[in-house]
Amino acid sequence: MEAPASNVEAMDEHKLAEMGYRQDLKRDWSMLHNFGVSFSIISVITGLTTLFQYGLNTGGPGVMSVGWIVVSFFTMFVGLGMAEIVSAVPTSGGPYFWAAILAPKSIAPFASWVTGWFNLLGQVAVTTGITFGLANLISTTATVGTSFEPTAGKTLGIYAAVLFSHGVINSFGVRTLRYLNNTSIILHSVGISCFCIAVLAKAPTHQSAKFVFSTFNDATGGDGIGWSVRASPAYVASIGVLMSQYTITGFDASAHLSEETRNASWSAPLGVLMSIGVSALFGFFVILALLFSIQDFDTTVGSDYEQPVLQILIDIFGEGGAIVLMTLIMVCVYHCGLFSMTSNSRMMFGFSRDGGLPHFFDKVDKRHRAPIRAIWLAATLSFLLAVPSLGSTVAFSAATSIATIGLYISYGLPILIGMIWPQHFEKGPFNLRLASRWIALVAVLWICFITIIFCLPTANPVDSQTLNYTPVAVGIVALWTIGSWFLWARRWFTGPVRQIQAEQLGIDLEDPAAMEKVEMQAKLGGDVDNLKTR
Helix, strand or coil: CCCCHHHHHHHHHHHHHHCCCCCCCCCCECHHHHHHHHHHHHCHHHHHHHCHHHHHHEEHHHHHHHHHHHHHHHHHHHHHHHHHHHHHCCCCCCHHHHHHHHCCCCCHHHHHHHHHHHHHHHHHHHHHHHHHHHHHHHHHHCCCCCCCCCCHHHHHHHHHHHHHHHHHHHHCCHHHHHHHHHHHHHHHHHHHHHHHHHHHHHCCCCCCHHHHHHCCEECCECCCCCHHHHCCHHHHHHHHCHHHHHHCCCCCHHHHCHHHECCHHHHHHHHHHHHHHHHHHHHHHHHHHHHHCCCCHHHHHCCCCCCHHHHHHHHHHHHHHHHHHHHHHHHHHHHHHHHHHHHHHHHHHHHHHCCCCCHHHHCCCCCCCCCHHHHHHHHHHHHHHHHHHHCCCCHHHHHHHHHHHHHHHHHHHHHHHHHHCHHHCCCCCCCCHHHHHHHHHHHHHHHHHHHHHCCCCCCECCCCCCCCCHHHHHHHHHHHHHHHHHHCHHHCCCCCCCHHHHHHCCCCCCCHHHHHHHHHHHHCCCCHHHHCCC
16 A cells, blocks of 8 residues: 655655755655656657667667667666665765765765766756757758758857747746656657657658678768778777667666655655666667658768658658658657756756865755756756857767766766775665676776767867867766866765754754854864854
8 A cells, every 4th residue: 555645755854854955856756756857858759769860870780779678788788787776765865975875984085076976067068968959959940942941050049049048948947847848758668669659650662680680881971981991891880879779878867856756765766777777778769760860861961951760751751741750759859858958957966065066056946846946057057068059060979979978877886886895885676686786897898888888989070160079078977077076075075964964953044154064063074063154
């Protein structure tokens, strides 16, 4: 028999209080809503549509179809490791909080600091990748039957407008997002299923299974000589799985929304696993529908629109029908970007609450119960990350690489810590038992593999226009994270701050100076009770 809603909420608040936090955010999400946000952020139609050109050029149909199966398989290991942790530690901070809880006390603050900054990088980059991808789709679709000519500046302007609208909607709070989440689930399930069925049913001809599963294409060379020649076909296949791996990211949203989800210790881990599993199935269906329905491979790859999905739809439905179906895709991508900002802002709210970012960003609007300052910080950083698109032809694929690496490093660090120091891991109701450390090992090895390959060059020859600036961006964050830690952060950052304990001592949580004293006292190993106000 299911416990009454009031009892469940009381247990959720008690669990949160045990971890040292009060219930600031409105706990109004069900397990379905929690799953829906991650499912919307993964949004297979978003990643596949925006990176379909990359996939066709970097390995072709064979790498796209088989690569999806391989990536889905190994990503489930990452999801299982994450689900076990979030069941034990359901907080909005997510990975950086887990790192602090699972690590030995001597290195917990450092582990939390590093994990938090990589998660922040990934969150910002994935919001950039999604919304900038939408701006590109809008620019490209606008050229169908018109004289509109897209430029980097126009696309950036569209991107800024979409980001602004996402910030405004997120600022209205949980209730507005919950209704939009229901719409998003329907669009990404029923809507995309109907899209795939329509494409398969209407296509005049269909490609063979051999074409879909074994055709290899290398168009990575601007001078006609691709990486399969200069390196090897295996190299091209490895960097080609970026399309699949980037698409299946963002499922940590179920963790970041755990403080707003009822029965979070069960709902959040199930939200993680369901979003990966359902997305893997839907994504495979979408890939097969599009690849089988290609009418002419060379025309699709060399499309004047520079968007193969749009070309496939025009070949099948004509310009009018293609615009209608592209509009459906763009609405799905819009929802994906919207909820990516939701997850992004919750992570920044939690990190700010714990001292990783200035306390200015951890304020919750009393009327809408939303972290408005964190929302607009997320929007601003996402815009800045897209500015290099004005002078780079590979900016979008670089942004997706940064998102993938940043997020997966932040996913992997807590899993690695839990594997090395299992004695600190007090399991929640979702428990992998004897399989826990083996699953963690596979997850960590996979993350190491994709971190390396997504830093490698994707276009050839490498010049200022084709440089993959992923290792530059990731390197800057790594240097900042480690350098700032040893220069100043280690003197005051203690990891997650026990909010309730500070309140009980009469410390004003709205006063950054007072909270800094709490953090410093804890860092020095002193008695926090000495800070009690008189």
